[in-house]
Amino acid sequence: MAGLLDAVDLAARRGGRVVFAGLSFAAQPGDALLLLGPNGAGKSTLLRLLAGLLRPAAGHVAWEGEDAASDPAAHGARTRYLGHQDAIKPALSPEEDLRFWSRLRGGDPAAALEAVGLSPLAALPCRTLSAGQRRRLALARLTLGDAPLWLLDEPTLGLDSASVERLGGLLAAHRARGGIVLAATHLPLPMPGARELRL
Numbered sequence: 674m675a676g677l678l679d680a681v682d683l684a685a686r687r688g689g690r691v692v693f694a695g696l697s698f699a700a701q702p703g704d705a706l707l708l709l710g711p712n713g714a715g716k717s718t719l720l721r722l723l724a725g726l727l728r729p730a731a732g733h734v735a736w737e738g739e740d741a742a743s744d745p746a747a748h749g750a751r752t753r754y755l756g757h758q759d760a761i762k763p764a765l766s767p768e769e770d771l772r773f774w775s776r777l778r779g780g781d782p783a784a785a786l787e788a789v790g791l792s793p794l795a796a797l798p799c800r801t802l803s804a805g806q807r808r809r810l811a812l813a814r815l816t817l818g819d820a821p822l823w824l825l826d827e828p829t830l831g832l833d834s835a836s837v838e839r840l841g842g843l844l845a846a847h848r849a850r851g852g853i854v855l856a857a858t859h860l861p862l863p864m865p866g867a868r869e870l871r872l
């Protein structure tokens with residue numbers, strides 16, 4: 674059955690080597706997929722491909738039946754990609770960081786800070802944040818604007834248990850609004866009812 678998001682016969686090649694091929698799946702509004710597999714299986718590669726950051730060696734990614742590559746700007750606007758790197762400027766405070774992103778994407782920086790429990794640290798320079806606090810700031814960006822497709826690479830990396838639980842709430846709220854989540858992880862992620870995709 675066609676989904677809101679469709680991966681159609683995808684193949685990926687990295688460094689001249691085929692990482693995966695013939696990969697197809699569909700995701701409907703509210704769906705969650707856990708990408709599982711050993712180191713090097715291609716989980717990050719798949720997320721980058723779905724985000725439009727890498728070209729597939731074969732196949733395509735479709736959104737509402739249209740090839741996502743036919744309109745990269747529209748696909749970028751509907752997608753939030755969280756990579757391994759948090760991409761945070763050390764001199765900015767969390768509040769300034771989110772204010773910048775909210776100008777591009779909409780949403781309320783104060784609510785985004787609150788959603789990840791960073792309000793008390795809003796004015797500190799990001800260079801003083803711990804690894805887990807930086808990850809929480811990167812996660813706060815997901816909540817800005819209303820992008821339906823969240824692509825998350827090891828989202829719980831460095832998070833304490835309260836933050837993992839808070840992330841579970843964000844994921845559930847996103848899915849309840851009809852959003853889709855794909856998350857690659859080696860760690861437990863609170864995402865009830867998620868399907869597993871093993872690479």
Ligand SMILES: Nc1ncnc2c1ncn2[C@@H]1O[C@H](COP(=O)(O)OP(=O)(O)OP(=O)(O)O)[C@@H](O)[C@H]1O
Nearest residue numbers: 687688692710711712713714715716717718719857
């Ligand atoms: N920039 C690159 N150039 C060449 N090969 C790469 C590059 N990035 C990844 N690869 C290769 O592609 C394969 C898949 O890597 P990928 O990062 O997608 O795996 P992964 O499943 O996310 O692994 P992990 O669980 O370690 O995060 C690996 O064999 C890796 O060596």
